[in-house]
Amino acid sequence: MEKYITSPIEKDCVKDLKAGDYVYITGIIYTARDAAHQRMYDTLQKKGVLPVDWRGQIIYYMGPSPAREGRPIGSAGPTTASRMDKYTPQLLDMGLGAMIGKGKRNQEVIEAIIRNHSVYFAAIGGAGALLSKCITNSEVVAYDDLGTEAIRKLTVENFPVIVVIDSEGNNLYETIVKEYCTSL
Amino acid sequence: MIRTIDVKEITKNIKEMCIKANYVLSSDMNAAMKSAEKKEKSPLGKQILGQLQENLKIAEEEMIPICQDTGMAVVFLEIGQDVHLQGGILEDAVNEGVRQGYVEGFLRKSVVKDPLIRKNTNDNTPAVIHTKIGKGNKVKIKVAPKGFGSENMSRVFMLKPAEGIEGVKKAILTTVKDAGPNACPPMVIGVGIGGTFEKCALMAKEALTREVGNHSEIPYVRELEEEMLMKINNLGIGPGGLGGTTTALAVNILTYPTHIAGLPVGINICCHVNRHVIREL
Numbered sequence: 001m002e003k004y005i006t007s008p009i010e011k012d013c014v015k016d017l018k019a020g021d022y023v024y025i026t027g028i029i030y031t032a033r034d035a036a037h038q039r040m041y042d043t044l045q046k047k048g049v050l051p052v053d054w055r056g057q058i059i060y061y062m063g064p065s066p067a068r069e070g071r072p073i074g075s076a077g078p079t080t081a082s083r084m085d086k087y088t089p090q091l092l093d094m095g096l097g098a099m100i101g102k103g104k105r106n107q108e109v110i111e112a113i114i115r116n117h118s119v120y121f122a123a124i125g126g127a128g129a130l131l132s133k134c135i136t137n138s139e140v141v142a143y144d145d146l147g148t149e150a151i152r153k154l155t156v157e158n159f160p161v162i163v164v165i166d167s168e169g170n171n172l173y174e175t176i177v178k179e180y181c182t183s184l
Numbered sequence: 185m186i187r188t189i190d191v192k193e194i195t196k197n198i199k200e201m202c203i204k205a206n207y208v209l210s211s212d213m214n215a216a217m218k219s220a221e222k223k224e225k226s227p228l229g230k231q232i233l234g235q236l237q238e239n240l241k242i243a244e245e246e247m248i249p250i251c252q253d254t255g256m257a258v259v260f261l262e263i264g265q266d267v268h269l270q271g272g273i274l275e276d277a278v279n280e281g282v283r284q285g286y287v288e289g290f291l292r293k294s295v296v297k298d299p300l301i302r303k304n305t306n307d308n309t310p311a312v313i314h315t316k317i318g319k320g321n322k323v324k325i326k327v328a329p330k331g332f333g334s335e336n337m338s339r340v341f342m343l344k345p346a347e348g349i350e351g352v353k354k355a356i357l358t359t360v361k362d363a364g365p366n367a368c369p370p371m372v373i374g375v376g377i378g379g380t381f382e383k384c385a386l387m388a389k390e391a392l393t394r395e396v397g398n399h400s401e402i403p404y405v406r407e408l409e410e411e412m413l414m415k416i417n418n419l420g421i422g423p424g425g426l427g428g429t430t431t432a433l434a435v436n437i438l439t440y441p442t443h444i445a446g447l448p449v450g451i452n453i454c455c456h457v458n459r460h461v462i463r464e465l
Contacts, residue, residue, distance in 0.1 A: 022228075035302070065249045065292040074290055075243075075252035080333045080366050102333070103366035103425070124232055124424050125333060125368035126457045129248040130239040147304050148292050162228075162426060173365055176427030180226060181420030 004158070008056035009097045014119050017163050019170035023121065024158040029058040029100070030141070033079055035149040037087040044090065051142030051151060055095035062100075063148035064138070065128070073138045073154070075128030078102040081120070085109050092116045100161055104173060114169045121161035122172075134159040187321035188268045189465060191277035194323070197463055198281025198311075201327035202257055203289035205459040206249045209240050212395040213372075213458055216433040220370060229428025233370075236423070236456055247290075251457045254291040255329030257282045257311040260390065264320035275313060283307040294332075314386065326393050328460040334371060334453040337363035340385055343447040352377060352449050353412065359451045360416050360432065365425020368455035372396060373416070373435045376450040378442035384450035391436035392452060393460040400437055409435045433458075 001020075005013055007027035017023060030052060032040070040050050061081050065074030081101030088099070089112035098118055102125040105113075113120060123131060137155035144150050164172045214237070221233035243250040259278055263269075271277075286293060286308035295309065296302040339362075341355040356375060363371070376387025399406040412435040422428025433456065442448060 063252060063292065063294075065252045065254055066290045068247065068290055074292070075249040075254075077252050079253070080336065082366065102368065104364060122365070122424065122426070124235060125365075126251045126331075126455050127235055127239040128252040129243040129246070129250060130235060132248055133242065147306065148294070149304075162424075172427075173425055176226075177364075177420040177422070177425075179420065180229075180422055180427045180429060181418065183415060183418040 007058045007097070009058065010056070011117055014098065014117055014167050017119050017166055019163050019166045019172040019175065021163040023161050023163060025058070025161060026157050026159070027155070029060050029154050029156055029159070031060050031062045031064070031152040031154060033061050033063050033149050034083055035146045036143050036151050037084050039143055041087050041090070054091055056097040058098045058100060059091070059096060060100040060154065064152070065148075067138070073132055073135050076132040076135055077128030078123040078125055081105055088112065092118050105165060110165055110169055110171070113165055114167065117167045119163060119167055120165040122164045123161050131159070185321060186266050186268055188270055189323060190271040191269055191274060192271055193465055194274065194277045194325070195281040195284070197325060197465060198259065198278055198327060199285040199288070201325065201461040201463060202282055202285030202291065202329065205327055205329050205461045206254045206289065206291050207247060208244050209250060209457065210395070210460060212397055213433070213456070214240060216396045217370070217456065220430040220433060224423065224428050224430045226422055226428035228426055229423040229430060232423035232426065233430065249291060251331060251455075252292055253294060253331040253333065254286070255331045255459065256295055257308060258328045258330050258389065259311045259313045260326040260328070260393070261313065261315045262318050262324040263315065264322050265317050266321035267323055278311055278313055279309045282311045283309050323465045324462070325465065326460060326462045328393050331455055331457060334363070334367040334455040337367045338388070338452045340381065341449045342381065343449055345445070345447050347447060349408070351447065353415070355449050356412050356435070356451055357415060357419070359453065360421070361419060363453050364421050367453045368457070369421055369425055369432070370423055370430045370456050371432045372454045372458040373412070373432055374452040374454065375435065375437040377437060377439045377448070379440040379448060380442070381448055383440055384448040385452070387438040387440060388450035388452035391438045392454045392458060393462070394436045396434040396458070402439065405437050405439060409437050
């Protein structure tokens with residue numbers, strides 16, 4: 001089913017998102033990938049304060065290519081989410097609304113998604129030029145020294161994603177592959 | 185006859201090739217995607233294959249890299265033994281080309297100087313360079329920027345000779361299945377069978393630079409390529425890992441003699457952005 005949502009997201013809206021839904025996101029999302037997650041993890045270990053209040057926000061696992069003059073961003077497709085699995089349950093428990101990436105998540109993340117009524121979206125991997133057209137603004141809000149891995153605040157318009165793991169733990173990667181698998 | 189080539193020529197070409205590889209996908213890949221779209225049984229899969237072609241069009245027309253992961257630059261050099269290189273050190277010349285290409289071409293800098301300290305080099309150097317000395321007086325350059333979503337899902341298996349061809353098939357299928365949505369399917373699968381631990385991995389990497397649609401000249405290897413492509417596409421992973429009948433666009437296999445005690449198999453997975461530019465100087 002096609003759905004349109006705004007970000008930051010409300011818990012009520014997450015409940016209606018089901019694995020397999022094609023969703024268009026409009027609003028604010030934040031980028032963070034390996035190095036930013038590691039730094040946030042280190043900050044939390046030292047009881048420090050994170051640079052962003054994650055409650056209701058969406059993290060997009062993405063590190064863009066440099067923007068050409070007059071453009072908000074370069075190529076901007078998703079990176080593999082499982083590399084962030086180590087850090088994700090803690091952020092979800094702190095109220096993180098949803099994540100956009102590509103690829104599988106581990107059991108701890110799936111349980112944290114269910115526990116916190118969150119959702120994991122996939123964007124199309126390797127379609128960075130196409131996806132960049134839905135990003136109208138980008139500004140670095142933390143960890144500027146990390147270059148492409150800095151935390152960026154993005155304004156997006158009808159950014160296309162697919163619900164892979166919904167708030168009940170249904171996992172599209174597992175169910176849909178079975179439909180088309182003709183060998184066992 | 186000895187031919188002198190200035191390494192500045194190498195730098196200039198590597199720079200151009202890094203940029204071209206990241207903005208324009210070779211026509212064999214584009215054609216394979218088009219034909220896959222026609223055959224794909226999943227409606228969502230079909231839609232994704234269409235979007236990937238649209239992505240290629242936008243990349244080329246608006247000069248936005250095809251994928252934000254513009255890769256670590258892998259450079260294959262085949263240098264004729266009658267070539268005399270002058271004007272500097274070859275390795276430096278290659279890295280200078282990569283530096284210029286990635287900085288001036290608005291490509292992402294994805295290389296860290298040390299694997300554990302992890303500080304970005306900010307110019308995407310160094311490249312991974314593989315040099316071969318052959319006959320003649322030309323230099324053949326292949327530039328293949330490699331993204332790590334798929335690189336991370338690659339494997340080496342040191343099989344027992346007794347496991348034979350069935351063992352090889354199982355290794356390939358297991359690797360692709362484990363890679364699933366992480367490797368940005370539809371994938372291209374490079375396989376190296378034989379040699380030693382490092383030789384099979386290098387062959388797997390080089391196999392990815394063979395044009396999609398071209399097959400091995402060895403009859404049984406060609407059959408294996410065709411059989412594996414069919415079996416991989418029966419796994420159901422599909423475009424984006426979201427289900428379908430297009431999981432891979434090609435399986436390219438290279439073989440090499442090996443030891444009586446071994447059967448090494450390297451499997452290098454590449455995403456649908458299988459970038460490679462080839463030039464001869």
